[in-house]
Amino acid sequence: MTATTTNSTAPADGLPSMLAYLARVLKTPTIGRCWEELAAQARDENWSHEEYLAAVLQRQVAERESAGTMMRIRTAHFPAVKTIEDFNLDHLPSLRRDVLAHLATGLFVAKAENVILLGPPGLGKTHLAIGLGVKAAHAGYSVLFDTANNWITRLADAHQAGRLEAELKKIRRYKLIIIDEVGYIPFDQDAANLFFQLIASRYEVGSVMVTSNLPFGRWGETFSDDVVAAAMIDRLVHHAEVLTLTGDSYRTRQRRELLAKQNRADRD
Numbered sequence: 001m002t003a004t005t006t007n008s009t010a011p012a013d014g015l016p017s018m019l020a021y022l023a024r025v026l027k028t029p030t031i032g033r034c035w036e037e038l039a040a041q042a043r044d045e046n047w048s049h050e051e052y053l054a055a056v057l058q059r060q061v062a063e064r065e066s067a068g069t070m071m072r073i074r075t076a077h078f079p080a081v082k083t084i085e086d087f088n089l090d091h092l093p094s095l096r097r098d099v100l101a102h103l104a105t106g107l108f109v110a111k112a113e114n115v116i117l118l119g120p121p122g123l124g125k126t127h128l129a130i131g132l133g134v135k136a137a138h139a140g141y142s143v144l145f146d147t148a149n150n151w152i153t154r155l156a157d158a159h160q161a162g163r164l165e166a167e168l169k170k171i172r173r174y175k176l177i178i179i180d181e182v183g184y185i186p187f188d189q190d191a192a193n194l195f196f197q198l199i200a201s202r203y204e205v206g207s208v209m210v211t212s213n214l215p216f217g218r219w220g221e222t223f224s225d226d227v228v229a230a231a232m233i234d235r236l237v238h239h240a241e242v243l244t245l246t247g248d249s250y251r252t253r254q255r256r257e258l259l260a261k262q263n264r265a266d267r268d
């Protein structure tokens, strides 16, 4: 819209409606909502014009960033709401807190580095992957989460429709993809090849986070091909943080604690 049309259609009945109108045209609803309250505060506290302008714009930027984060979290398709803050680190004493804190900054995504979470069932791999994904979304990176099986289905469908390259390109728009549960369901040769292409297409371009119950030495079993598995692992770990979790299943522990509580209640 040109300045001329803006002026010609702007309301003429005073400053408040002019500001409401300008905020609407600029698509900055927060400014429309906060200018008055901040103006009162500015008068009370003797802010300079520059300070007032900065405060108003800052409100709008904060609102937009938080809306962006919400949108990124929604479109990531996390299977549950899990946070790093809810993760009980005492249960996993071997997990290095400094490494986790570094990953939580999301900087690894800026560098297109990978994260591999390995360990037996119930140790919190999926929880950590979601929690770190949420942190990356907060840091401004787009994220997409799915199970290995669903990733393969997606690629196989695209391949069948003759648009695998386009699909890989589309996936590359996400700065971080999370592939959960590699190893639980074995892949046939075709699926393994598709998986390899996914990893290869992101090598040094976009981050991948993978969780698996199997150590790398056994990935050949899942991908029914030692050579493909080795080539894939080579690309994945070249720039990666590999976290190997050890300990007892959190699920079992919770069950044990519940049973113990019930037993105590029965005795009393």
Ligand SMILES: Nc1ncnc2c1ncn2[C@@H]1O[C@H](COP(=O)(O)OP(=O)(O)OP(=O)(O)O)[C@@H](O)[C@H]1O
Pocket (backbone or CB within 6 Å): 082, 086, 087, 088, 089, 091, 092, 119, 120, 121, 122, 123, 124, 125, 126, 127, 128, 181, 211, 213, 250, 251
């Ligand atoms: N250290 C922890 N602190 C808090 N909750 C935890 C912790 N570890 C696991 N949990 C919870 O226990 C449950 C199992 O964890 P999760 O699903 O992340 O395990 P997993 O390693 O992905 O297991 P699987 O290999 O079976 O998929 C989840 O509800 C998770 O939130």
Ligand SMILES: [Mg+2]
Pocket (backbone or CB within 6 Å): 125, 126, 127, 180, 181, 211
């Ligand atoms: Mg899991």
